[in-house]
Amino acid sequence: MQMSSRRAVLAAVLAVCMSGAAVAGSPAPSTGLGQAWPNAIDVSVNPDYHAYVFVLGGMQYIQINDLNGNVLGSVGTAGGQFITLPMGRFAQYVSTPQQPASANNNATPTASPAPVYDDGTTVITATPMSDASTQLKAAMCVPSICDAHGS
Template structure:
Protein backbone atom coordinates (compact mmCIF):
# COMPACT_ATOMS: atom_id res chain seq x y z
CA UNK A 1 0.00 0.00 0.00
CA UNK A 2 2.85 2.41 0.86
CA UNK A 3 4.61 1.66 -2.45
CA UNK A 4 1.40 2.42 -4.34
CA UNK A 5 1.05 5.75 -2.52
CA UNK A 6 4.65 6.70 -3.32
CA UNK A 7 4.22 5.71 -6.94
CA UNK A 8 1.06 7.78 -7.25
CA UNK A 9 2.68 10.81 -5.62
CA UNK A 10 5.68 10.50 -7.93
CA UNK A 11 3.44 10.18 -10.97
CA UNK A 12 1.60 13.39 -10.08
CA UNK A 13 4.79 15.31 -9.28
CA UNK A 14 5.83 15.39 -12.94
CA UNK A 15 3.64 14.96 -16.01
CA UNK A 16 4.50 11.89 -18.07
CA UNK A 17 6.80 12.46 -21.02
CA UNK A 18 7.22 9.70 -23.54
CA UNK A 19 8.32 9.37 -27.09
CA UNK A 20 12.05 10.11 -27.19
CA UNK A 21 13.02 9.83 -30.85
CA UNK A 22 9.52 10.50 -32.18
CA UNK A 23 8.46 13.39 -34.41
CA UNK A 24 5.79 14.58 -31.98
CA UNK A 25 6.54 13.10 -28.53
CA UNK A 26 4.17 13.29 -25.58
CA UNK A 27 6.17 16.09 -23.91
CA UNK A 28 5.93 19.88 -23.74
CA UNK A 29 7.76 21.83 -26.45
CA UNK A 30 10.30 23.96 -24.55
CA UNK A 31 12.09 25.48 -27.52
CA UNK A 32 13.15 29.13 -27.31
CA UNK A 33 12.96 29.37 -31.13
CA UNK A 34 9.72 29.05 -33.13
CA UNK A 35 11.53 27.30 -36.02
CA UNK A 36 12.46 24.31 -33.86
CA UNK A 37 10.92 22.02 -31.25
CA UNK A 38 12.76 20.99 -28.07
CA UNK A 39 11.60 18.20 -25.79
CA UNK A 40 13.10 17.16 -22.46
CA UNK A 41 12.89 13.72 -20.88
CA UNK A 42 14.38 12.98 -17.45
CA UNK A 43 15.45 9.60 -16.16
CA UNK A 44 17.72 8.90 -13.17
CA UNK A 45 18.96 12.50 -13.00
CA UNK A 46 19.91 12.68 -16.67
CA UNK A 47 18.14 15.11 -19.00
CA UNK A 48 17.60 13.80 -22.52
CA UNK A 49 17.03 16.80 -24.78
CA UNK A 50 15.66 16.18 -28.27
CA UNK A 51 15.62 18.83 -31.00
CA UNK A 52 13.25 18.57 -33.97
CA UNK A 53 12.88 20.89 -36.95
CA UNK A 54 9.63 22.77 -37.62
CA UNK A 55 8.21 19.74 -39.47
CA UNK A 56 8.88 17.32 -36.61
CA UNK A 57 11.98 15.70 -38.14
CA UNK A 58 14.32 14.61 -35.36
CA UNK A 59 17.60 16.50 -35.76
CA UNK A 60 19.36 15.00 -32.76
CA UNK A 61 19.40 14.44 -29.04
CA UNK A 62 21.83 14.65 -26.14
CA UNK A 63 21.89 13.34 -22.62
CA UNK A 64 23.11 15.97 -20.14
CA UNK A 65 24.06 15.73 -16.47
CA UNK A 66 26.49 17.80 -14.43
CA UNK A 67 28.01 19.57 -17.44
CA UNK A 68 28.71 16.27 -19.21
CA UNK A 69 27.01 15.32 -22.47
CA UNK A 70 26.47 12.23 -24.58
CA UNK A 71 25.08 12.23 -28.10
CA UNK A 72 22.18 9.82 -28.54
CA UNK A 73 21.97 7.75 -31.74
CA UNK A 74 18.71 9.24 -33.04
CA UNK A 75 18.04 11.73 -35.79
CA UNK A 76 21.15 13.08 -37.48
CA UNK A 77 23.38 12.30 -34.52
CA UNK A 78 26.53 12.67 -36.62
CA UNK A 79 25.75 16.41 -36.75
CA UNK A 80 25.58 16.95 -32.96
CA UNK A 81 28.57 18.44 -31.15
CA UNK A 82 29.23 18.61 -27.44
CA UNK A 83 32.28 19.62 -25.38
CA UNK A 84 33.09 15.88 -25.28
CA UNK A 85 32.33 14.99 -28.91
CA UNK A 86 32.94 16.81 -32.20
CA UNK A 87 30.79 16.38 -35.29
CA UNK A 88 32.47 15.89 -38.63
CA UNK A 89 31.00 17.26 -41.83
CA UNK A 90 32.38 18.77 -45.00
CA UNK A 91 29.46 21.21 -45.13
CA UNK A 92 30.02 24.84 -44.16
CA UNK A 93 27.69 26.99 -42.03
CA UNK A 94 25.07 28.65 -44.25
CA UNK A 95 23.89 31.01 -41.49
CA UNK A 96 24.80 32.03 -37.97
CA UNK A 97 23.90 29.64 -35.13
CA UNK A 98 20.60 30.30 -33.40
CA UNK A 99 19.71 29.29 -29.85
CA UNK A 100 17.07 26.57 -29.70
CA UNK A 101 17.13 25.50 -26.04
CA UNK A 102 18.34 27.01 -22.78
CA UNK A 103 17.33 25.83 -19.32
CA UNK A 104 19.99 27.78 -17.43
CA UNK A 105 22.38 24.80 -17.27
CA UNK A 106 22.37 23.57 -20.87
CA UNK A 107 22.23 25.48 -24.14
CA UNK A 108 21.64 23.99 -27.57
CA UNK A 109 22.10 25.98 -30.77
CA UNK A 110 21.29 25.05 -34.36
CA UNK A 111 23.33 26.03 -37.41
CA UNK A 112 21.95 25.57 -40.94
CA UNK A 113 24.66 24.01 -43.12
CA UNK A 114 25.48 24.47 -46.82
CA UNK A 115 24.27 20.94 -47.67
CA UNK A 116 20.78 21.54 -46.22
CA UNK A 117 21.43 19.77 -42.91
CA UNK A 118 21.39 21.38 -39.47
CA UNK A 119 24.23 21.02 -36.99
CA UNK A 120 23.37 21.09 -33.28
CA UNK A 121 25.79 22.21 -30.57
CA UNK A 122 25.15 21.42 -26.91
CA UNK A 123 27.14 23.30 -24.26
CA UNK A 124 26.86 24.14 -20.59
CA UNK A 125 25.03 27.47 -20.19
CA UNK A 126 27.14 30.35 -18.96
CA UNK A 127 26.33 31.55 -15.47
CA UNK A 128 26.66 35.17 -14.36
CA UNK A 129 30.10 34.31 -12.93
CA UNK A 130 31.33 32.73 -16.18
CA UNK A 131 33.09 34.69 -18.85
CA UNK A 132 32.82 33.96 -22.54
CA UNK A 133 35.79 34.46 -24.86
CA UNK A 134 34.59 37.78 -26.31
CA UNK A 135 33.69 39.34 -22.95
CA UNK A 136 36.86 38.14 -21.26
CA UNK A 137 39.13 39.34 -24.04
CA UNK A 138 37.49 42.76 -24.39
CA UNK A 139 36.91 43.52 -20.72
CA UNK A 140 40.07 42.10 -19.18
CA UNK A 141 38.35 39.46 -17.03
Protein backbone atom coordinates (compact mmCIF):
# COMPACT_ATOMS: atom_id res chain seq x y z
CA MET A 1 0.00 0.00 0.00
CA GLN A 2 2.75 2.43 0.92
CA MET A 3 4.58 1.79 -2.38
CA SER A 4 1.46 2.46 -4.45
CA SER A 5 0.88 5.72 -2.54
CA ARG A 6 4.40 6.86 -3.37
CA ARG A 7 3.85 6.00 -7.02
CA ALA A 8 0.59 7.91 -7.06
CA VAL A 9 2.23 11.00 -5.53
CA LEU A 10 5.15 10.76 -7.97
CA ALA A 11 2.77 10.41 -10.91
CA ALA A 12 0.79 13.45 -9.74
CA VAL A 13 3.93 15.56 -9.35
CA LEU A 14 5.18 14.54 -12.79
CA ALA A 15 1.81 15.31 -14.35
CA VAL A 16 1.75 18.79 -12.81
CA CYS A 17 5.34 19.50 -13.89
CA MET A 18 4.76 18.26 -17.41
CA SER A 19 1.51 20.15 -17.83
CA GLY A 20 3.17 23.32 -16.58
CA ALA A 21 5.91 22.99 -19.19
CA ALA A 22 3.37 22.28 -21.90
CA VAL A 23 1.27 25.29 -20.93
CA ALA A 24 4.29 27.55 -20.84
CA GLY A 25 5.28 26.33 -24.30
CA SER A 26 8.96 26.84 -23.56
CA PRO A 27 11.88 24.54 -22.92
CA ALA A 28 13.09 23.75 -19.45
CA PRO A 29 14.89 26.68 -17.86
CA SER A 30 18.65 26.92 -18.28
CA THR A 31 20.79 26.51 -15.21
CA GLY A 32 24.47 26.59 -14.42
CA LEU A 33 25.58 30.17 -14.94
CA GLY A 34 29.31 30.22 -14.24
CA GLN A 35 29.83 26.53 -14.96
CA ALA A 36 32.07 25.03 -17.63
CA TRP A 37 29.25 23.01 -19.16
CA PRO A 38 25.96 24.56 -18.01
CA ASN A 39 22.55 23.04 -18.59
CA ALA A 40 21.87 25.43 -21.46
CA ILE A 41 21.97 25.40 -25.24
CA ASP A 42 25.19 26.63 -26.87
CA VAL A 43 24.09 29.59 -29.01
CA SER A 44 27.53 30.69 -30.17
CA VAL A 45 27.88 32.02 -33.71
CA ASN A 46 31.59 31.13 -33.63
CA PRO A 47 32.91 27.55 -33.59
CA ASP A 48 35.89 28.61 -31.43
CA TYR A 49 33.70 29.58 -28.44
CA HIS A 50 30.62 28.53 -26.52
CA ALA A 51 27.90 31.06 -25.65
CA TYR A 52 25.12 30.36 -23.15
CA VAL A 53 22.11 32.52 -22.31
CA PHE A 54 20.25 32.56 -19.00
CA VAL A 55 17.15 34.64 -18.26
CA LEU A 56 15.96 35.54 -14.80
CA GLY A 57 13.80 38.40 -13.58
CA GLY A 58 13.79 40.18 -16.94
CA MET A 59 17.60 40.13 -17.14
CA GLN A 60 19.49 38.23 -19.80
CA TYR A 61 22.86 36.81 -18.74
CA ILE A 62 25.25 35.79 -21.50
CA GLN A 63 28.25 33.63 -20.65
CA ILE A 64 31.16 33.04 -23.02
CA ASN A 65 33.37 29.94 -22.64
CA ASP A 66 36.37 28.76 -24.62
CA LEU A 67 36.39 25.39 -26.39
CA ASN A 68 37.58 23.63 -23.23
CA GLY A 69 34.69 24.95 -21.16
CA ASN A 70 36.70 27.61 -19.33
CA VAL A 71 34.46 30.56 -18.50
CA LEU A 72 36.01 33.64 -20.10
CA GLY A 73 33.48 36.26 -19.03
CA SER A 74 29.81 37.14 -18.76
CA VAL A 75 27.49 40.10 -19.05
CA GLY A 76 23.98 40.87 -17.92
CA THR A 77 21.69 42.98 -20.09
CA ALA A 78 18.18 44.41 -19.98
CA GLY A 79 16.59 47.36 -21.72
CA GLY A 80 19.78 48.37 -23.51
CA GLN A 81 21.84 48.48 -20.33
CA PHE A 82 24.75 46.15 -19.59
CA ILE A 83 26.74 45.05 -16.59
CA THR A 84 29.88 42.93 -16.49
CA LEU A 85 29.56 39.98 -14.14
CA PRO A 86 32.57 39.24 -11.91
CA MET A 87 33.19 35.75 -13.21
CA GLY A 88 35.45 34.11 -15.72
CA ARG A 89 39.16 34.01 -16.45
CA PHE A 90 39.11 37.36 -18.21
CA ALA A 91 36.25 39.18 -16.48
CA GLN A 92 38.54 42.17 -15.97
CA TYR A 93 38.86 42.51 -19.79
CA VAL A 94 35.11 42.52 -20.55
CA SER A 95 33.74 45.84 -21.75
CA THR A 96 30.21 47.10 -22.35
CA PRO A 97 28.79 50.45 -23.51
CA GLN A 98 28.24 51.45 -19.85
CA GLN A 99 31.29 49.80 -18.31
CA PRO A 100 34.80 49.76 -19.79
CA ALA A 101 37.12 46.90 -18.97
CA SER A 102 38.31 47.20 -15.36
CA ALA A 103 41.90 46.25 -16.18
CA ASN A 104 44.24 47.75 -18.73
CA ASN A 105 45.58 44.95 -20.86
CA ASN A 106 48.89 46.00 -22.43
CA ALA A 107 48.80 42.99 -24.74
CA THR A 108 48.10 43.46 -28.43
CA PRO A 109 45.41 41.75 -30.49
CA THR A 110 46.54 38.69 -32.40
CA ALA A 111 43.39 38.67 -34.56
CA SER A 112 40.46 40.92 -35.38
CA PRO A 113 37.45 40.90 -33.05
CA ALA A 114 35.18 38.00 -33.99
CA PRO A 115 31.46 37.76 -33.23
CA VAL A 116 30.72 35.09 -30.63
CA TYR A 117 27.11 35.92 -29.77
CA ASP A 118 24.54 37.80 -31.83
CA ASP A 119 20.81 37.71 -31.17
CA GLY A 120 20.02 40.66 -33.43
CA THR A 121 19.96 43.03 -30.46
CA THR A 122 23.07 42.18 -28.48
CA VAL A 123 26.46 41.34 -29.97
CA ILE A 124 29.49 40.03 -28.11
CA THR A 125 32.86 39.87 -29.81
CA ALA A 126 36.05 38.13 -28.70
CA THR A 127 39.56 39.33 -29.45
CA PRO A 128 42.49 36.98 -28.77
CA MET A 129 45.43 38.86 -27.25
CA SER A 130 49.22 38.35 -27.37
CA ASP A 131 49.35 37.38 -23.68
CA ALA A 132 46.89 34.49 -24.28
CA SER A 133 43.99 36.41 -22.75
CA THR A 134 40.75 37.17 -24.56
CA GLN A 135 38.98 40.51 -24.55
CA LEU A 136 35.19 40.36 -24.74
CA LYS A 137 33.13 43.33 -25.85
CA ALA A 138 29.35 43.51 -25.54
CA ALA A 139 27.29 46.05 -27.47
CA MET A 140 23.76 46.81 -28.57
CA CYS A 141 23.15 46.05 -32.19
CA VAL A 142 20.78 48.02 -34.38
CA PRO A 143 19.78 45.32 -36.88
CA SER A 144 20.03 47.51 -39.99
CA ILE A 145 23.54 48.63 -39.01
CA CYS A 146 24.70 45.18 -37.88
CA ASP A 147 23.33 43.57 -41.03
CA ALA A 148 25.09 46.15 -43.23
CA HIS A 149 28.44 45.61 -41.48
CA GLY A 150 28.19 41.85 -40.95
CA SER A 151 27.70 42.34 -37.18
